[in-house]
Amino acid sequence: MVEKTVTRAELSEAVYQEVGLSRNESADLVEAVLGEMSDALTRGESVKISSFGSFSVRQKGERIGRNPKTGEEVPILPRKVLVFRPSHVLKNRINANLKD
Amino acid sequence: MTRSELIATIAQRNPHLYHRDVERIVTTIFEEISSALASGDRVELRGFGAFSVKRRGARVGRNPRTGASVSVEAKAVPFFKTGKQLRERLNGE
Numbered sequence: 616m617v618e619k620t621v622t623r624a625e626l627s628e629a630v631y632q633e634v635g636l637s638r639n640e641s642a643d644l645v646e647a648v649l650g651e652m653s654d655a656l657t658r659g660e661s662v663k664i665s666s667f668g669s670f671s672v673r674q675k676g677e678r679i680g681r682n683p684k685t686g687e688e689v690p691i692l693p694r695k696v697l698v699f700r701p702s703h704v705l706k707n708r709i710n711a712n713l714k715d
Numbered sequence: 716m717t718r719s720e721l722i723a724t725i726a727q728r729n730p731h732l733y734h735r736d737v738e739r740i741v742t743t744i745f746e747e748i749s750s751a752l753a754s755g756d757r758v759e760l761r762g763f764g765a766f767s768v769k770r771r772g773a774r775v776g777r778n779p780r781t782g783a784s785v786s787v788e789a790k791a792v793p794f795f796k797t798g799k800q801l802r803e804r805l806n807g808e
Contacts, residue, residue: 618755618756618757619751619756619757620756620757620758620759621747621748621751621756621757621758621759622758622759622760622761623760623761625747625751626743626744626747626748626760629743629744629746629747630740630743630744633739633740633743634736634739634740634743636732636736641740644725644729644737644740645740645744647725647728647729648721648725648740648741648744649760649762649763651716651721651724651725652716652721652763653763653801653804655716655721656801656805657804657805660716661716662716662717662721663716663717663718664717664718664721664745665717665718666745667718667745667748667749668793668795670795672805694806695805695806696797696802696805697764697795697797697801697802697805699764699766699793699794699795701792701793705749705752705793706792706793708749708752708753709752709753709768709791709792709793710790710791711753
């Protein structure tokens with residue numbers, strides 16, 4: 616199976632086909648959806664999309680890392696990371712298709 | 716934020732659209748991402764992040780309670796890697 620990469624262009628095209636707005640407006644709305652999700656996450660909220668999955672922000676503490684090339688110890692500063700937890704519906708769908 | 720709150724926010728910012736259409740827009744976006752992943756494709760949304768499917772081979776697992784060996788079938792799991800721009804925003808950069 617040839618692996619394709621879906622981008623904003625394909626999402627906008629799907630919205631265009633499905634909803635019947637102009638191509639430009641479809642692209643703007645895809646952007647708006649990603650933008651609202653990013654804003655919520657930046658505020659520290661989690662984003663839960665039923666039957667797709669949830670995105671949440673986790674705070675990581677400081678730890679000592681090592682430069683793998685030089686072996687030198689470097690502090691890794693405390694930071695926030697985004698975690699995606701796929702829903703069971705999505706996981707099942709991905710596995711069902713792979714078995715066919 | 717839930718799916719319905721996301722829809723409500725977008726609808727509020729776009730008063731010229733029917734609520735029903737905003738629902739279809741949001742549903743279409745996640746449906747498109749899900750079906751791409753289900754066919755084994757990647758979804759790359761620059762600045763936001765990329766979804767991909769990782770395959771895990773079959774392995775022999777253990778029941779942690781009894782220690783008995785159990786075979787775990789090969790499976791595929793969806794994976795998300797945060798985009799650079801969003802990662803920087805989360806950290807206030």
